[in-house]
Amino acid sequence: MRIVILAGGGGSRMWPMSRSNRPxxxxxxxxxxxxxxxxxxxxxxxxKDKLFISTTAKLFPKIKKILPSFREENIIVEPSQKDTAPAxxxxxxxxxxxxxxxxxxxxxxxxxxxxxxxxxxxxxxxEKVIKETGKLLDISVHPTVPTTALGYTKIGKKELERNGxxxxxxxGHVEKPDYKTAQQxxxxxNYLWHANYYMWTPRLFLKAYKKYAPEIFERxxxxxxxxxxxxxxxxxxxxxxxxxxxxxxxxxxxxDPKELLIIKGAFKWKDIGAWDTLHENLMTKTDERKxxxxxxxxxxxxxNSIIYGRDDKLIATIGIDDMVIIDTPDALLVCPKSxxxxxxxxxxxxxxxxxxxx
Numbered sequence: 001m002r003i004v005i006l007a008g009g010g011g012s013r014m015w016p017m018s019r020s021n022r023p024x025x026x027x028x029x030x031x032x033x034x035x036x037x038x039x040x041x042x043x044x045x046x047x048k049d050k051l052f053i054s055t056t057a058k059l060f061p062k063i064k065k066i067l068p069s070f071r072e073e074n075i076i077v078e079p080s081q082k083d084t085a086p087a088x089x090x091x092x093x094x095x096x097x098x099x100x101x102x103x104x105x106x107x108x109x110x111x112x113x114x115x116x117x118x119x120x121x122x123x124x125x126x127e128k129v130i131k132e133t134g135k136l137l138d139i140s141v142h143p144t145v146p147t148t149a150l151g152y153t154k155i156g157k158k159e160l161e162r163n164g165x166x167x168x169x170x171x172g173h174v175e176k177p178d179y180k181t182a183q184q185x186x187x188x189x190n191y192l193w194h195a196n197y198y199m200w201t202p203r204l205f206l207k208a209y210k211k212y213a214p215e216i217f218e219r220x221x222x223x224x225x226x227x228x229x230x231x232x233x234x235x236x237x238x239x240x241x242x243x244x245x246x247x248x249x250x251x252x253x254x255x256d257p258k259e260l261l262i263i264k265g266a267f268k269w270k271d272i273g274a275w276d277t278l279h280e281n282l283m284t285k286t287d288e289r290k291x292x293x294x295x296x297x298x299x300x301x302x303x304n305s306i307i308y309g310r311d312d313k314l315i316a317t318i319g320i321d322d323m324v325i326i327d328t329p330d331a332l333l334v335c336p337k338s339x340x341x342x343x344x345x346x347x348x349x350x351x352x353x354x355x356x357x358x
Contacts (some may be wrong), residue, residue, distance in 0.1 A: 001127040001199070002102060003046060004091055005039050007063065008055040008078050008180040012347040012358075013340070015147075016331035017308065020358050022159040025109040034066055035041060039109040042116050049074070054091050054106075056081050059150040079232075079239035085250035086242040088198065089209050089220050096202030097227070103130045105199040112281050114268030122263050125165040126199045129261065136208070136255070137167075137199040137342055140192035141265040144200040146182035149273055149341045151248050155262050159310050166323035170260035192262070195269055198247065208259070213250040216242050275324045278305040278342035295327070305337070 011024035016026040124139040156169030185191035209217040295309030298316040309315040309327040326333040
């Protein structure tokens, strides 16, 4: 199994700290290491030639700086930032040149995982099941709250169990439902949070693109021919013609349920996608009033808030509760923690205004 760490995302919901030239995966948010380093460290026992990173040209120099000893030939550089459907198809195309039938696992770089041993066992057993069944494998985890920020996977009966890892029937996927629907899914009990650990072979990934996302597949075919000629400029041109869309919308929601199996992740998992989830995940590091704070501060009657500033600038608060305050040299964010998922809207608005501050 080849492991591909996805490290090309923009992390817009964690603006203003996360920017296009240094998104959240390059910060040490959870531990003393960056999230990218943490993601890679989980696979420290893997052969180095089996580990890959998918990223963009803009972020490539940062990866080299953070991981100077990582094999440069194993860094797959997306020609342009186009979301996960084009990016993962491009990786499958590139790795298919090495071996069309060796399974690959896509691993996001912005997740917190507890019980790494169970997580790694899930991937190990998934590799065996892919080879036995030819099905796409994915991991989903038990939801704890209704959220509109994640996708939901419906599971049916348990199909098999290997070495303590359970594999379930796939009954459909809904990406980022509205809040009322998310509540219904939580009450139903048969819906899991989609954790985005796609595992399949390059051949079967591309076969799925041909069936469910034919326009992207046609571009990938063109790029496959251009790779042989080494025309990087033309590769970028064709790649830029692809729709910017996630694999969840482009393929997963359309797939025949018989083509997938879902692993029920039995490990603690968090998508560190926004400031509220970071606060929730670092609750053990909060003060006596459940505030998560970095930098110089003076807080009076302040509760359940995340306040990130700098040592050379005091942030003083009085009587606030459940707030997000993030101060950077050129931008300040203040919002209720309940609206943290909407920070992405600020980035979208800034793009329309010309792109400053992103």
